[in-house]
Amino acid sequence: MAKPKKRYVCQACGSVSHRWQGQCGDCAEWNTLTEDVPATVFSQKHDLSSGGRAVEFVDLDKPGEMPVRQKTGLAEFDRALGGGLVPGSAILMGGDPGIGKSTLLLQAAAKVAREGRGVVYVSGEEAAGQVRMRAARLGLSDAPVKLAAATGVRDILTTLHTMPQPSLLVIDSIQTMHSDTIEGAPGTVSQVRGCAFELIRYAKENGVALVLVGHVTKDGTIAGPRVLEHMVDVVMSFEGERSHQYRILRALKNRFGAVDEIGVFAMAGEGLEEVENPSMLFLSGREQPLAGSAVFPAVEGTRPVLVEIQALIVRLQSGATPRRAVVGWDNGRLAMLLAVLESRCGLNFSSAEVYLNVAGGYRLADPAADLAVAAALVSALADKPLPDRSVWLGEISLAGEIRPVAHAGLRLREAAKLGFDRGYGPAETGGNAPGITYAGLSQLANLVDRVIS
Ligand code: TYD
Ligand code: MG
Numbered sequence: 412m413a414k415p416k417k418r419y420v421c422q423a424c425g426s427v428s429h430r431w432q433g434q435c436g437d438c439a440e441w442n443t444l445t446e447d448v449p450a451t452v453f454s455q456k457h458d459l460s461s462g463g464r465a466v467e468f469v470d471l472d473k474p475g476e477m478p479v480r481q482k483t484g485l486a487e488f489d490r491a492l493g494g495g496l497v498p499g500s501a502i503l504m505g506g507d508p509g510i511g512k513s514t515l516l517l518q519a520a521a522k523v524a525r526e527g528r529g530v531v532y533v534s535g536e537e538a539a540g541q542v543r544m545r546a547a548r549l550g551l552s553d554a555p556v557k558l559a560a561a562t563g564v565r566d567i568l569t570t571l572h573t574m575p576q577p578s579l580l581v582i583d584s585i586q587t588m589h590s591d592t593i594e595g596a597p598g599t600v601s602q603v604r605g606c607a608f609e610l611i612r613y614a615k616e617n618g619v620a621l622v623l624v625g626h627v628t629k630d631g632t633i634a635g636p637r638v639l640e641h642m643v644d645v646v647m648s649f650e651g652e653r654s655h656q657y658r659i660l661r662a663l664k665n666r667f668g669a670v671d672e673i674g675v676f677a678m679a680g681e682g683l684e685e686v687e688n689p690s691m692l693f694l695s696g697r698e699q700p701l702a703g704s705a706v707f708p709a710v711e712g713t714r715p716v717l718v719e720i721q722a723l724i725v726r727l728q729s730g731a732t733p734r735r736a737v738v739g740w741d742n743g744r745l746a747m748l749l750a751v752l753e754s755r756c757g758l759n760f761s762s763a764e765v766y767l768n769v770a771g772g773y774r775l776a777d778p779a780a781d782l783a784v785a786a787a788l789v790s791a792l793a794d795k796p797l798p799d800r801s802v803w804l805g806e807i808s809l810a811g812e813i814r815p816v817a818h819a820g821l822r823l824r825e826a827a828k829l830g831f832d833r834g835y836g837p838a839e840t841g842g843n844a845p846g847i848t849y850a851g852l853s854q855l856a857n858l859v860d861r862v863i864s
Contacts, residue, residue: 419444437835479587480561481578481620484522487685488515491647491660493668496523496579496620500667501611503585503626503639506649511658512624513537514682515649516581521554529577530555532680535562535587549682562597564590564606564803568613576617582610584624585639607639640664655772658683672712690717690829694770699799699856704803706831707783708822709775715818715825717802719770720780722787723793724763733762739769740784741776748785748807756809756859758792781807783837786856789862797862801833802826811855813837823847835861 419428422445424438434441480495489495492502506512517532523529534542539560546552557577561567567588571580579687582588586598588606595602607623614621625639640646644666651658660674675686694706694717703722708715720740727733739743745767752758767784769775782805790797797803802821806814815837816822823834823844831847835858838851852858 418447420447462608478665481523481528483519483579484526485515485519485685486687488519488660489674490672491662491674492645493662493665493672497644497667498578498618498620499615500645501607501614501643502623502645502647503623503625503643504649505627507627507653509653510649510651511676511678511683512591512649513542513583514545514549514678515658515660515676516583516622516624517542517551517556518549518682520556520581521546521549521551521580523579524554524556528579529557529575530579530581531559531571531577532581533556533559533561533567534583535560536584536828540659546577562587562589564609565592568609571613576619579620579622580610580614581622582624582627585610586626604638604642607642611642650774652772657686657772659773669712672714675716679714690715690825694719694829697843702794702795702796703787705783705787705790706795706826708802708804708826709773709780709781710779710818710822715822716773717826717829717831718773718775719766720775720783720787721770722784722791723766724760724766724788724791725766726763730762733760733764733768735765737767739772739774740767740780744778744781745784747809748781748788751807751809751811751855752785752788752859755854756856757788758789758859760788760792763792777816778806779804779806779822782813782852782858786835786858786862789859793863795862798833800831801835802831804834804836805852806837807855813852813858815839820844825851 419431421435421438421440421443423440423443426435426437428436428444429606431444435443464599478497480497482489482495504512504516520530520532531731537560541556542558571608585603589597589602590605590609591604593601610621610623613619623643645662646664648661648663649658650661656677658676658678660676664670664673675689676683677686690831705719705720707715708717735745749760749765753760765788783803785807786797796835804816804819806832808814813836819836820843826834827844827846834847834849835851835852838853840849840851843849
């Protein structure tokens with residue numbers, strides 16, 4: 412190969428010479444010649460600054476078309492999705508095994524199919540017969556869902572291209588899918604990523620709403636590469652304690668809507684039933700007030716949900732290390748509240764076991780639940796029930812102050828609707844509701860005085 416000739420370019424006038432010299436022969440400037448690295452075939456190929464097509468820019472205010480949502484008819488499912496399925500979007504549905512993902516999707520698929528829209532349900536986990544049996548049990552046998560048991564992405568896409576495009580495609584699950592262009596067994600990172608990529612591309616090109624079921628690992632994340640969550644438009648998680656009846660469908664990511672709406676279902680003999688008024692369901696059968704129980708008006712998206720918080724304190728005689736166990740709330744937050752109660756209110760939990768439970772398998776993350784948890788703890792410690800038909804809301808600071816919370820009015824109105832008539836919360840409240848006698852507490856110590864006196 413011929414040795415490329417060196418080039419020297421004058422930085423002042425741009426003239427080129429093949430020999431370095433102190434003064435430019437054209438413009439007579441001194442010390443302006445520098446060596447120019449010649450373009451090789453390699454660098455031309457890897458220089459991305461030319462050779463491409465021009466990209467079109469649009470303005471942000473250009474009135475684009477909002478995606479038309481298609482309701483599935485399963486109202487709680489639509490609500491969690493932010494209003495329905497968006498054609499050409501990809502949804503990843505995660506959840507523990509046996510929580511009811513396949514049941515939920517079969518029900519949604521049947522609803523859509525009964526409305527006359529095309530639905531394809533591909534099961535990679537169960538044989539067609541098993542899915543048919545489930546459909547019979549759910550009373551959905553007559554729904555015109557196109558059901559197939561397949562795991563080859565090439566087979567699935569080939570078949571889909573020979574038929575009218577469905578409006579909904581369900582793949583149960585992405586971990587069982589296999590692409591013959593990629594090495595490795597189904598479920599490996601490269602297979603999951605590659606199969607998802609092909610299926611999502613099909614969905615986007617054809618305006619099909621795609622639902623991928625994803626397995627969840629022990630620590631609660633969707634198995635396979637994290638990149639799957641980046642590739643899809645919506646990530647949903649189907650949660651609940653398997654021993655409880657209730658299931659919550661939650662969007663963890665949604666490119667087309669808010670992520671704070673939840674859908675609530677109850678698993679019954681005939682599949683998942685929609686629960687329109689979830690407040691009733693998380694309050695365990697409350698006949699007379701019990702020590703250690705407090706009701707917290709939570710807000711999920713735009714919807715208030717009343718949940719019961721239960722605390723149990725067991726005094727230890729021996730010097731053994733006492734246990735702290737929490738279900739449905741944050742462990743660290745409980746430790747913090749106990750510390751605040753000890754140091755600001757003079758209560759002693761150090762020789763007591765503390766158990767905290769959020770009834771009905773519900774999971775709370777709202778800091779506004781602090782006061783209700785503290786009330787349950789103080790009530791359990793004093794062995795005195797809290798005032799009958801009362802709700803508690805407020806965030807607690809390390810100094811023991813009770814802080815304002817968002818949507819106080821909404822929360823209290825929901826409580827009033829369900830027959831509660833007392834509210835306890837921060838002194839400066841965001842609103843009250845008719846029918847509720849509200850008491851503002853500024854310090855955690857006020858709560859302790861109220862419960863113990
Ligand atoms: P499934 O949808 O198979 O769960 P996943 O796909 O998330 O693994 O649900 C299985 C569970 O649901 C199973 O334990 C039985 C229960 N179930 C009912 O209680 N009632 C029903 O009508 C159906 C179909 C399932
Ligand atoms: Mg399943």
